[in-house]
Amino acid sequence: MNTKPSIVETEERPTAVIHLVIPGRDMPKYMDPAIQEILKTLTDQGMQPSGPMFSYHHRRPFDTFDFEIGFPVAKAIIPSGRVVNGTLPGEKVVRTVYQGPYEQLGEAWGELQGWVRERKLVETGRFWESYLSNPDEVKDAKEYRTELNWVIGE
Numbered sequence: 001m002n003t004k005p006s007i008v009e010t011e012e013r014p015t016a017v018i019h020l021v022i023p024g025r026d027m028p029k030y031m032d033p034a035i036q037e038i039l040k041t042l043t044d045q046g047m048q049p050s051g052p053m054f055s056y057h058h059r060r061p062f063d064t065f066d067f068e069i070g071f072p073v074a075k076a077i078i079p080s081g082r083v084v085n086g087t088l089p090g091e092k093v094v095r096t097v098y099q100g101p102y103e104q105l106g107e108a109w110g111e112l113q114g115w116v117r118e119r120k121l122v123e124t125g126r127f128w129e130s131y132l133s134n135p136d137e138v139k140d141a142k143e144y145r146t147e148l149n150w151v152i153g154e
Helices: 024-044 104-118
Strands: 007-008 013-021 054-057 066-073 084-088 092-099 123-131 145-150
Touching: 013 024, 024 066, 054 084, 066 084, 092 104, 104 123, 104 145
Parallel strands: none
Antiparallel strands: 007 092, 013 066, 013 084, 054 066, 054 123, 092 145, 123 145
16 A cells, blocks of 8 residues: 655765666565675674665666665765665655555555556656665564655656
């Protein structure tokens, strides 16, 4: 279930990320190791995330997902291994919050896409999700909350 969408202007934020291009079916295999690698890099540098984990997709997925997984940070990191500096850009987005299991995120995105198309907004193909719930703390997947951000043009 999605909250009522709204159009917002986001502010640019520095991030620590790993860029991945992987088949969608392999997402579970790559996500957790990447998350752990980023968190270890931050810890090793005496830093911690300044916001929730996110995945920023550079294009709509076809055979593969082309995205950055990461965390907002207060300042630039020293690149280490696959972990590099990135940016969550300041962009105009349609935003909603989905509540439910990750396996149904595709349906939530479809609902948001429908809202965007009904209003004939300009689609860019870029989008990101911020994971507002930590599965280690929120045990019931029906209670997971994920912020969906669909980048739109003028």
